[in-house]
Amino acid sequence: MDSSLLRVENLHKQFRLDRTTTVHAVNGVDFELAPREAVGLVGESGCGKSTTARCIVRLEQVTQGGIFFEGQEITRLSQREFRPVRRSVQMVFQDPIMSLNPRLTVRQTVREPLLVHHLTSTPAEMKARIEEIMTLVNLELSLLDRSPRQLSGGQRQRVGIARALVTGPKLVVLDEPTSSLDMSIRIHVIDLLRRLQEQMGMTYLFISHDLSTVRYLCQRVLVMYLGRVVETGPVDEIFDRPLHYYTRALLSAIPIPDPRARRQRIILKGEPPSLTKLPPGCGFADRCGFAIGACREDEPALYDVGRGHRVACRQAAGLRS
Amino acid sequence: MTTQESSPRWHTLAGPRPVRWFLRSARSLLGKKLFFLSLLLVLALLFLAIFAPLVVPYQPLKTSPDEQFLPPSSEHWMGTDQFGRDMFARLVHATRLDLMISFSVVGLALVVGSLLGALSGFIGGKLDDVLMRVVDILQSFPAFILAMGMAAVLGNSIGNVILAIAVAYTPYFVRLTRGEMLRVRRLEYADAARCVGVSPWRTLYYHLLPNSITPSLVQAALALGWAMLDTAGLAFLGLGIRPPTPEWGVMVSEGAKNILSVEWWTWLFPGLAIFIAVFGFNGIADTLRARVMREE
Amino acid sequence: MTREQGAAAGSTPAHHGEALLRVENLSISFPGRDGRVAVVDGVSFHITEEETLGLVGESGSGKTVSALAIMRLNRKPARVEQGQIWFEGQNLQAKTEHLMTGVRGREISMIFQTPRSSLNPLMRVGDQIARVFRLQQGLGRKEAKEKAREMLRQVGISEAERHMRSYPHQLSGGMSQRVLIAMMVACEPKLLIADEPTTGLDVTVQAQIFELIKQVQQTRCMAVLLITHDLGVIAELCQRMVVIYAGHVMESGSVGRVFDVPGHPYTQMLLQSMLRVDRRADVTPVGRGVEEIVYTLTACRFAPRCPSVMDVCWAQKPAVVDIGPGHRVMCHLYSGE
Numbered sequence A: 001m002d003s004s005l006l007r008v009e010n011l012h013k014q015f016r017l018d019r020t021t022t023v024h025a026v027n028g029v030d031f032e033l034a035p036r037e038a039v040g041l042v043g044e045s046g047c048g049k050s051t052t053a054r055c056i057v058r059l060e061q062v063t064q065g066g067i068f069f070e071g072q073e074i075t076r077l078s079q080r081e082f083r084p085v086r087r088s089v090q091m092v093f094q095d096p097i098m099s100l101n102p103r104l105t106v107r108q109t110v111r112e113p114l115l116v117h118h119l120t121s122t123p124a125e126m127k128a129r130i131e132e133i134m135t136l137v138n139l140e141l142s143l144l145d146r147s148p149r150q151l152s153g154g155q156r157q158r159v160g161i162a163r164a165l166v167t168g169p170k171l172v173v174l175d176e177p178t179s180s181l182d183m184s185i186r187i188h189v190i191d192l193l194r195r196l197q198e199q200m201g202m203t204y205l206f207i208s209h210d211l212s213t214v215r216y217l218c219q220r221v222l223v224m225y226l227g228r229v230v231e232t233g234p235v236d237e238i239f240d241r242p243l244h245y246y247t248r249a250l251l252s253a254i255p256i257p258d259p260r261a262r263r264q265r266i267i268l269k270g271e272p273p274s275l276t277k278l279p280p281g282c283g284f285a286d287r288c289g290f291a292i293g294a295c296r297e298d299e300p301a302l303y304d305v306g307r308g309h310r311v312a313c314r315q316a317a318g319l320r321s
Numbered sequence B: 001m002t003t004q005e006s007s008p009r010w011h012t013l014a015g016p017r018p019v020r021w022f023l024r025s026a027r028s029l030l031g032k033k034l035f036f037l038s039l040l041l042v043l044a045l046l047f048l049a050i051f052a053p054l055v056v057p058y059q060p061l062k063t064s065p066d067e068q069f070l071p072p073s074s075e076h077w078m079g080t081d082q083f084g085r086d087m088f089a090r091l092v093h094a095t096r097l098d099l100m101i102s103f104s105v106v107g108l109a110l111v112v113g114s115l116l117g118a119l120s121g122f123i124g125g126k127l128d129d130v131l132m133r134v135v136d137i138l139q140s141f142p143a144f145i146l147a148m149g150m151a152a153v154l155g156n157s158i159g160n161v162i163l164a165i166a167v168a169y170t171p172y173f174v175r176l177t178r179g180e181m182l183r184v185r186r187l188e189y190a191d192a193a194r195c196v197g198v199s200p201w202r203t204l205y206y207h208l209l210p211n212s213i214t215p216s217l218v219q220a221a222l223a224l225g226w227a228m229l230d231t232a233g234l235a236f237l238g239l240g241i242r243p244p245t246p247e248w249g250v251m252v253s254e255g256a257k258n259i260l261s262v263e264w265w266t267w268l269f270p271g272l273a274i275f276i277a278v279f280g281f282n283g284i285a286d287t288l289r290a291r292v293m294r295e296e
Numbered sequence C: 001m002t003r004e005q006g007a008a009a010g011s012t013p014a015h016h017g018e019a020l021l022r023v024e025n026l027s028i029s030f031p032g033r034d035g036r037v038a039v040v041d042g043v044s045f046h047i048t049e050e051e052t053l054g055l056v057g058e059s060g061s062g063k064t065v066s067a068l069a070i071m072r073l074n075r076k077p078a079r080v081e082q083g084q085i086w087f088e089g090q091n092l093q094a095k096t097e098h099l100m101t102g103v104r105g106r107e108i109s110m111i112f113q114t115p116r117s118s119l120n121p122l123m124r125v126g127d128q129i130a131r132v133f134r135l136q137q138g139l140g141r142k143e144a145k146e147k148a149r150e151m152l153r154q155v156g157i158s159e160a161e162r163h164m165r166s167y168p169h170q171l172s173g174g175m176s177q178r179v180l181i182a183m184m185v186a187c188e189p190k191l192l193i194a195d196e197p198t199t200g201l202d203v204t205v206q207a208q209i210f211e212l213i214k215q216v217q218q219t220r221c222m223a224v225l226l227i228t229h230d231l232g233v234i235a236e237l238c239q240r241m242v243v244i245y246a247g248h249v250m251e252s253g254s255v256g257r258v259f260d261v262p263g264h265p266y267t268q269m270l271l272q273s274m275l276r277v278d279r280r281a282d283v284t285p286v287g288r289g290v291e292e293i294v295y296t297l298t299a300c301r302f303a304p305r306c307p308s309v310m311d312v313c314w315a316q317k318p319a320v321v322d323i324g325p326g327h328r329v330m331c332h333l334y335s336g337e
Helices: A049-056 A079-086 A106-116 A123-136 A141-145 A153-165 A183-200 A211-217 A235-240 A245-253 A314-320 B017-050 B087-123 B125-139 B143-154 B158-185 B188-196 B200-212 B214-236 B248-256 B265-295 C003-008 C063-070 C097-103 C125-137 C141-154 C160-164 C173-185 C203-220 C231-237 C255-260 C265-272 C311-315
Strands: A006-016 A022-033 A038-042 A064-069 A089-092 A171-175 A203-208 A220-225 A228-234 C019-032 C035-048 C052-056 C079-087 C108-111 C191-195 C223-228 C240-245 C248-254 C320-324 C327-330
Touching: A006 A049, A022 A049, A022 A228, A038 A049, A038 A211, A049 A171, A049 A203, A079 A089, A089 A153, A089 B188, A106 A123, A106 A141, A106 A153, A106 B188, A123 A141, A123 A153, A153 A183, A153 B188, A183 A211, A183 C265, A203 A211, A211 A235, A220 A235, A220 A245, A228 A235, A228 A245, A245 C203, B017 B087, B017 B265, B087 B125, B087 B158, B087 B200, B087 B214, B087 B248, B087 B265, B125 B158, B143 B158, B143 B214, B158 B200, B158 B214, B188 B200, B200 B214, B214 B248, B214 B265, B248 B265, C019 C063, C019 C223, C035 C052, C035 C063, C035 C079, C035 C223, C035 C248, C052 C063, C052 C231, C063 C079, C063 C191, C063 C223, C108 C173, C125 C141, C125 C160, C125 C173, C141 C160, C141 C173, C173 C203, C191 C203, C203 C223, C203 C231, C223 C231, C231 C255, C240 C255, C240 C265, C248 C255, C248 C265
Parallel strands: A038 A203, A038 A220, A089 A171, A171 A203, C052 C223, C052 C240, C108 C191, C191 C223
Antiparallel strands: A006 A022, A006 A064, A220 A228, C019 C035, C019 C079, C240 C248, C248 C327, C320 C327
16 A cells, blocks of 8 residues: 655666766665655765656656656656646756746746646636735736746746646655755745645655755755665754765765854765766775775665664664664 | 957057047947948838839839930939830839848748758757758758759749749758757756646747747848848849849849940949848848847 | 044055955946946955955855955956055055066965866866966976976875876866866965855865865965855854955954854844754744845945845945954944944
8 A cells, every 4th residue: 555645666767878878877766755745855966866856757767667656657657648647746946047938927937837737717717826826935926927037036936936836736846946046045945945835735855965955844865876875764863863974974064154063074085986887886885984895795775773764884774783 | 248249349449549439439329320220221122112103103114215225314213224114113113022032032931941940959860860961952052053053943933033042041040940949958948848747849839949949030130131132143144033024133134234334324223222122131130139149 | 443444544554464465445346227336335354364264245245256356357347446455565456467467376366166167178287287387486397297296196186197187177076176276276375265166066075175275274374265155164164254245345253253143134144044954953034035136225235135224224334333353344233323
């Protein structure tokens, strides 16, 4: 009995660059999302978080594995069969400038999902729905007839959010929605997202490299490296008691805006291996402080260490007990 | 500081201050003045074309053997040609024809070329490959030569001239629109449209096509001038429009015989007419291009 | 009479032996719809030797433009209207271009946001670093190459020999930034200006770069002007900070004081919206989320967004007031009362 809203099973995605090079972007990712929760998917560039998100909304074709939305497998559906599902699965994009069609007014952008899914039957209904969503995202109705060029960054991003929410989706995938915004605006948008989630009872999959935002907004988090999930669990548990060497390094690298905070920084040496040639075993072994010989032979599974905390490392899991 | 990329930087030259100031203001004023002048010329031509029969006192085709080669006078503002036909009347009627041909040619090439280019860029694959090879072949000939060849094959009529030149121009619009389409297709709002659930055709028509067409529109303005030249050129060579139909190229061709003799009005006025038309269209095209660049 | 007021009165700067770099009343204008607009308007700050100063501001604050002005790197539409920049007692604005080239790279160096565009794409990395040594220190070819290799090792690039022969596009973002740092500190400048050096780089790489800057600073006794929008970076690396908004310096002081008792409403707004990773931040969005900056406003430019705005704020530019040791604020809330 599948009670989850979204279930990702053994997801693999490869990109073929040319006859000899393949980029292994996602290499066996599993997770579940329950209704009404906010889950963060974090990692640095190249870890596969954006690709995973794009697979979920079918902007990319999955190479291997399955994605189940409300129990229904969606990767094998045709684009036409998938369309009704898009009502319930939406995405907010990173760059507010590029994600809005420069030739459309705000009204036209927000209206389109309603048209495509035939969600309103009279013009009056449509007008009401548009105004409702605009108010919900704190945008003045007078902005409806402006084009994106005439809006500020925060306003543009809110239009993007309005577009994603106007169909009343159950799952919203947010791909770094505040990375391009200034600090003083960021908190307004994040706060808005938090309130909207509570109000509309949605599930968020929040993709970000900014762990501070994830800590604020999400209840659970998944840490990715080289296309795999290396650690997952409740936000407070992972951030306060990270086990995987990479998670520790990642958290320790983030500067804290408090001059009194003491930092014990773990500096990783070297760089991540190329995604075109994945090393055998655990891909992190060459940079890991815990690595032993066996690490380079078998890829570790996710070990459960209690409290919903799972980590893909034998040594790290051993630290728990 | 917006259109400095393409023009010489006169105002950064060294020199006494009043000179530099003069050059600098001439530059910006010229930009605006150019547009107004061009617009004026084109509008004047359009006016003449539309109201031709009302404007001219004589019939363009009516010959009058005893009024041959009369110089410009109050009766015949631009004189008469070797058949005694009033030059001014012929010129004004020719405006009609030439403008109609230019607009038809460009309209046809723009619409067909842009649609093909957009589809090709959007769908990609074999269709794109085949179309691009066809475009390559067509573009390996200079446009005028290609038009010449087609006009010779198709035969001399107005419709064939339009077709010939339009075919020669279409590849340019295909390329331009396809290029923009390839770029625009990768932008985030194209992804966003897919995500929302917009069908591929609606995405193409509503989102991508309007954003791919701008360079083609600018090029179309320029092409109007070229079409004028090509039509006149073909007619001058005896292809396409033939006498006695009044057309600027035909008139230049007839007047060219007199280039060394005394009857200067037979070639000067039609030549001037071509010049004014092309200048006008180019001026508008240039301003359009500058506006578009500024917006980006 | 405070130092600021003395300088504004036109007298020679007092104690210029103390501060390594002193920017006084800098104003830089850009063309606007109705004539030129002073985007940077009366900015003043100073850096002492071996200190790290953080210049904090968001987009449109003028922080980059001000930094470029120190090196006299501003280009055509920008124009320095007034202000003086003193470096080791010498007025940089007064120097000829020829003399400035002697300052750039040798006395003051700068690293930018996108390292790859600061490197010559057609030259091998090793050659570029070696070139710096040849030009600035007159070393011979072999010597310069050896020194370049040494520099690469010092900035933590293993396999220095292999990377000497790489081209910039073959390096990752983090590596390119290290190479740039290697080039810029090759000649042991007294001041390094770092303009958002880790934008676009991953967090772990960012940590590496900042460790490197710290290390380089200590071994070479350099002062660093760190320009950033990240308050976390400021808290970690800087001793003093300057908060700039819309071309006005709103607050300046030691990092400890400013974080503890921020005086200016803008600083307070920033600190109250800071999210952190060591605990779930208790934040409240302050202000009205208005983003437009009005540069033609000669009074307080924060007035449109300020939660404590008063009538006088729209009419008059506030004076700079001391509210603690070395802690200055430009705000009507503190002047007059």
